[in-house]
Amino acid sequence: MADAAGREFFTTRTVADALVGFRPRRRTRAETLPLAAALRRVPVGPVTAPHSLPGFARSTVDGYAVRAVDTYGVSEGLPGYLTVTGAVRMGAEPDTAVTPGTAVAMPTGGVISPGADAVVMVEYTAEAMPGTIEVVRPVAPGEGIVRADEDVRSGDEIVPGGRPLRPQDLGMLAAVGVTSVSVHAKPVVTIFSTGDEVVPPEAAELKPGQVRDATASALAALVADAGGEPAIGGIVPDDPGALEAALRGALPACDVLVISAGSSVGARDETAKAVGRLGPPGIWCHGLAIKPGKPTLLAECDGVPVIGLPGNPRSALVVFRLIGMPIVRLVGGCEVSLPEPSTRARLSRDVASATGRLDIVQVKVNAGVAAPVFGVSALLSVLTEADGYIMIPEEATGLDAGSEVNVILYG
C-alpha cells in the first residue's frame, strides 16, 4: 500500500503474531561434522543406533557372577557356599562358565560369564577359605546386570533431528561409534548498519554528531548465541541507492539479512523503501507492538528473511533477542524452543505500560527483588546495568509494586 505521497504503510503486528506468522521457509544446507565440533549444532534428521548398547550383558557391581537360584534362602546366619572357578578381566571375554554351585569373580563393567544370571555384590560375600566364598544375601535373576540392549536397542533413535546437540548426546553418539553427524550449516547472518552519523567502533576521533556503531558488535554476539555465523556488512550512509545496492550485493551469500536502521524517521522510511525493492514477497510488517522497538520491519526477499531494526541500539537489541534470534535458529534448522535462564522476583515499584503493546522492562535483581532500570531507549547503559528483563503483556496497563514477575536473565 502507498498513500498519495508514495509513502508506504504497513500494519503494525504484535510480537506473538510475528513469532507465529513470520516463519521463513529457508533452512541451511547439511554439513558433516566430527563430534568434537558438533556441540549445540542441529542434526538435519534423527540419528539411530547402529547396534545395541552396551552390546553385551555387563556387571553393574564388583562381585561374583552366580546362578541366582544358588543364593535363594541364604542369610547372615545361614550363608551359602560357592566355589570360585575363575575371574573375569575388564575388557576381556570370560573364559569360565558358571555352573551349579560355582561363582566367577566380576569387576563392575565386566562381561557376564555364560551360565550366570545375576551378580552378587562383593559386600555380601566373604572368602570362607581359599577358592570358596560365602554368600549372605540372595539375588534375583537379572540383579547386578545390565542387559546387552538395556541402554539402547539397535535401530533406536538416539538423537532427534532439529534439536541442538547437548553434551550427553555427543556422549551417546560416541558410545555407539557414530563419530560424525550431519547438521545444518550455521546460518550466515549479514549485519548492515546505516546512518550518516555512525562510524566504526575503531574510529579514533569523532566529529561532533558522530557516534560509534555499538549495535553491530552486540548483534553479532546475539547471532552467535543463536547458532548463526555473523558477517559484518559495514556502515551504509543514509542514501536509498547505496543501501539498496549494499543489501542486493549481500543477499546471495547470506541466510538472514539484518539492518540496524538509522534512528530518524527519514532514515527508517528509506530502509523500508530499499527493502521493499529487494525482491518478492517483500515486506511482511513494518511496525511491532512492542516498547522499545516499534519501528521494526520484517520481510522476506528472494527467500532470505530480512530484519530491519530500530536505530537505537537498545531497541535494536531488545527486538533482535525476541524476534531475530528465533528466526536465526529456525533457519539453522532448530525446531524446538530452547529454555532460557529465568527467576521469579517481586517488583520494587509500580511500572506503567500502555495496553496494546508488549513492554520490555530491564531490571536488576537482588535478593528476590526486581528493580526496573529506567532510561530513554537511546541509553545503552540501561541494558548493560540490567540482569534481565520482564515482559508486560499487551493486555496489561502496568504492574504494581510487589507483583511477582518472571525475570528472563541474561546468561
Added chain:
Amino acid sequence: MADAAGREFFTTRTVADALVGFRPRRRTRAETLPLAAALRRVPVGPVTAPHSLPGFARSTVDGYAVRAVDTYGVSEGLPGYLTVTGAVRMGAEPDTAVTPGTAVAMPTGGVISPGADAVVMVEYTAEAMPGTIEVVRPVAPGEGIVRADEDVRSGDEIVPGGRPLRPQDLGMLAAVGVTSVSVHAKPVVTIFSTGDEVVPPEAAELKPGQVRDATASALAALVADAGGEPAIGGIVPDDPGALEAALRGALPACDVLVISAGSSVGARDETAKAVGRLGPPGIWCHGLAIKPGKPTLLAECDGVPVIGLPGNPRSALVVFRLIGMPIVRLVGGCEVSLPEPSTRARLSRDVASATGRLDIVQVKVNAGVAAPVFGVSALLSVLTEADGYIMIPEEATGLDAGSEVNVILYG
C-alpha cells in the same frame, strides 16, 4: 591416611562442602582479544569508559530544537509560533543557534543546537506558513534531549572484571571505542579416560567386553560450555605406572586435569594412588555424598586442580556438571555464578532418596509434570532421554508424587 594394607582412606564430603571448600587458586593468564572474539570471555579487571557517551547532547525525537520558555502556555487552541532558522543534519555539527522565537529542525539523534534546551516532537507542531511552525504543546527544559554524559560518564566502569561478557557489554565497549579487551585465557582442561575395557569411539569393531569411550566426548562439551578448552588426553590402561606417567606428562600444559576413572573398585583405587603421587598438596577428598557420583576424587597437584570422576559415563557427567564446571569457570576467572535455565514442575510419582547424600534425579518435563527417568547409573540413555534434573537435598528422605520441584533444564 593409609590402613595396614596401604589402602588410602579419605573423608567423604558433601557437594556443598566441595563447592565452598575446594577453591583452587589457579587462574589463567590474561590475553587481549578483539571484541568479535570476546563473547562470554571473562575480563581480567573492570573496563572504564575513556570518554562520556553519547559525548554530545542529542535529540531523542524527530522535531524542533527550541528554548523551552518559548513554548510555555501553548495549546491546541492557542499555538505558539516559531521561526525555523535552520535544520541539523545527522552526524554533522549544527550551524544555526536557537534564539528567542526561533526553532531548528532536528532528526532523532542529531546534535542539539546551541541556545536550545528542549526538543518539541514533530507530532506537536505543524507548518503554519513556509518558515514558521506552530507548536501546540509546551516542553520542559531537557525534554527530548539526552545529555552528553547521560548514558555513560567518562571514567565510569562499563564492564566488571570476573563476569563473562554479554552481547550488550560488547555493544557498550564498541560504543566507547574500546575495541579490544583483556580477558582470561580459556583454561586448558586435559581429559584422560582409563580402563582396559575402553576403546576410542572410532573403533570399528569391538571385542567382547570392550566399550567405546562416551565420557571424553561429553566431558569435552561440558568443558566448552564452562568456557574451557578441552584437550583429549586419550585412553590409559588400568596400570598405575602408565596412568601416573600420563598424568605427570600432561600436568605442565594444563589448567585442570580430569580423569574419568575405570568403573571397577580396583581401577578407582589405582587412580587415587596415581593422583596422590602427582604433587602437593594432593588429594582433598575421595568420595562425595552424591548419587550418582560417589566415587569422585578432588585434588590439587602442583597448582593444578585434578578431578577424578566415576567410571560410569552418567555418574561422571552428573558430577562434572555440578563440581567440575564451576572449577573450570573459576580457573578461567569467572567470579559470578551464572544463571541456568530451570522450570517449576510437579513430580509424577514418589522418588525415594537416602538421607545424607544429594540425589540427582533425571526427569522428562511435559506440561508442568516432571517424570523421573530411572535406570542404573551405567545407562547413558537416562541422560539423553532427560530434559533436566532435580536435586533431592541431603536432609530429605525422598519426595512425594505431586511435590513442586525445581527442574534444572539442559540447554
